[in-house]
Amino acid sequence: MASLKEVRNRIQSVSSTQQITKAMKMVAAAKLRRAQDNIVRMRPYAQRLNAILTNLTRNADDDIVSDYGVAREVRKVLVIAITSDRGLAGAFNTNVFKGVNAAIASRYSNLPAANISVMAIGKKAHDYYGRRGQTVGDYTHVFAKLSFETVRAAAEVAMDGFRNGIYDEVVMVYNEFRNVATQIIRTEQLLPLVQEEVPATATPESNVDYLFEPSKEEIVQTLIPQSIKIQLYKAVLESNASEHGARMTAMDKATDNAGELLKALKLTYNRTRQAAITTEILEIVGGAEALAAG
Structure with a gap:
């Protein structure tokens, strides 16, 4: 059985860890609110822009969309893996690694590793x-000051590589945010452009006849x-x-686990202390009886 000093030290250590995880949970919650607002505002814009582009290119001439829309024989691939800068977010980063490995195994198993x-x-x-x-380039600074400008630089490298024939296909693997406790791994093809099919139940809005100025090609x-x-x-x-949601969930569970461990350690401490007191009493009683007998 551990000594009282050892148990006290463990209790202090776990209490300190619990305070840290609780503080990290609060920080993650504050950052999550801002990050969630950003993605909620971005989704409609991205979806609407993609819908407009689909309408514009559906009946466009081949020479208009040839730069980024031509499918070639896939010989060299660029995979964009999006993770976090820091850990302590549960399986957030590990799931991205698994997603990248799964994408390579399922889509590019016939390619040598040097071509990926x-x-x-x-x-x-x-x-x-x-x-x-x-790795291609260094983009460890993106999340330090997250903005469209910092991400645009990475996108332009991928686009130039595809346009110049360095890569025949570009895919990205990332965590899609659903809610605080749920992040879903997505593997999406970025290049060449994939033309979305128009569903049979499409609304008239999905096939708008636009007026172009200066010209359709330039737009x-x-x-x-x-x-x-x-x-x-x-x-x-x-x-x-997703990162902040995953970290918030992980730190919440870590705080709860620390609380459960503290309960067990305090129970052990009390039992150890009671056993020590009982032993001392028995020693005193035994000594007194020995003196009385003598």
Whole structure:
């Protein structure tokens, strides 16, 4: 049985850890509110922009969308893995790694490892894939000051690589935010552009006849790159909100577990203390009886 001093030290250590996890939960909750507001505002814009682009390019000439819409034989691939800069978020980052590995195994199992590059957005992904020599560029600074400008630089690298034939396909793997306790791994093709099919129950709004000024070609050529950058930015915002939700949940569970451990340690402390007192009483009684007998 552990001594009273050892149990006291463990109680102090667990209490300190519980205070830290409780504070981290509160910080994650505050950051989550801001991140959730950002993604809630971004989703309608990204969806509407994508719908407009789909309408514009559905009947467009091939030469209008050829830069980013032509499907080639897949020989070289860029996978954009979006993780966090820090840990202590449960399985948040591990799930992204599993998603990337699953995507490679299912979609690119016929390609050699040298033909698969990873653009790691977030320090955890950069460290993980950097040790394997697969990373392209350094984007560990994205979440330090998250904005469209910082994400746009990464998107332009991927777009230039695809347009110049360095990559034949670009996919991104990230956590989609549903709620505080639920994040879903998404694997989406960023390039070449995937033309969405119009459902049979589409509303008249989904097939709008636009008036173009200055011209349809110029508008489409401007909207396509913008749409690609917005899609990546949306994925990064989804990941950012998911990270704070996952960390909040993980720290909440850690705080509860620390509370349960404290109860067990205090019970052990009381039992150990009671046993020590009982032993002392028995020793005193035994000594008194020995003196009386003598």
